[in-house]
Amino acid sequence: MPATDAQQQEIELARRLVAGEPGAFERFVELFRNKLFQYSLLVCGHHEDAEEVAQDALFKVFEKLDQLREPERIRPWVFRIARNACLMKRRKSVFAPERELSLEELMPQAGEDGGQWKLEIADWSSLPEDQALRAELQRVVREAIQALPEIYKTVLLLRDIEGLSTAETAEVLGVSEEVVKTRLHRARLAVRQKLDSYLRSSRGNSSRGKAN
């Protein structure tokens, strides 16, 4: 996956930061503080904890900045720090037990139509044009991601939201690339399943019909 403009800009910002260029510090703090907060919020689940963890992580980032040899690796480097800060701070009791998602439970139901099998899923074909629906779906996506077991959440955040590569994500989380791929697929399937039930519910598809 090629780096997006946003990713390129973040790397450029890291270069400017370590070169001591004026303005880079303010911009970096603003941008990466929010990233650290979003990561912590997904892992911790509580706003206050996330603020605290994100702040600890931000301090660590600047404490260790002299060790960042390659600014182009800023993103995995920062998330590695975020992950460690979350591990340090987390209160075990607030976490639901880790649960593995099985492929079986994420598979769509199959039905029959005129002797041919078909999937019992929503009509996804009209999504891109419908702006109001897309906004609503953003909310469903957010809730679906929040509801994922932590090991899936973090992979989805790093890969799909932050756009880290499989190798970078594996490095941040200290797992193999195969594990990243497996977890990412299941995380996406679980989000897909939630979106699908939303689309099939009365608010989603009833007024649209399948014929358009």
Add this chain to the structure above:
Amino acid sequence: MPAGPHRPSEECRRIFALLSEYLDAELPLETCDEIEAHLSDCPPCVEFLESLRRTVELCRSFEPGEMPGPLSEEVRAELRQLYEKALRGRPSGGAP
């Protein structure tokens, strides 16, 4: 035809497990070809792949529901001190 008339075939199940890697172009070319051959003849798998593709698209445009509160000037000043110390510690860096 790979898909049986009444339910997903073994091939559908095998491919189901690979769809994210397929979307991310992380599979060997040979496996991609196998998947494409199956898709060309299995509308339900095509439909499912499309729903997954759109899910990934929505995840990529994720909008955070909460933002952190404002950063206090005290914390900002402490961070700046650390930053300036780190710049002095870097091999190539000087004082800002």
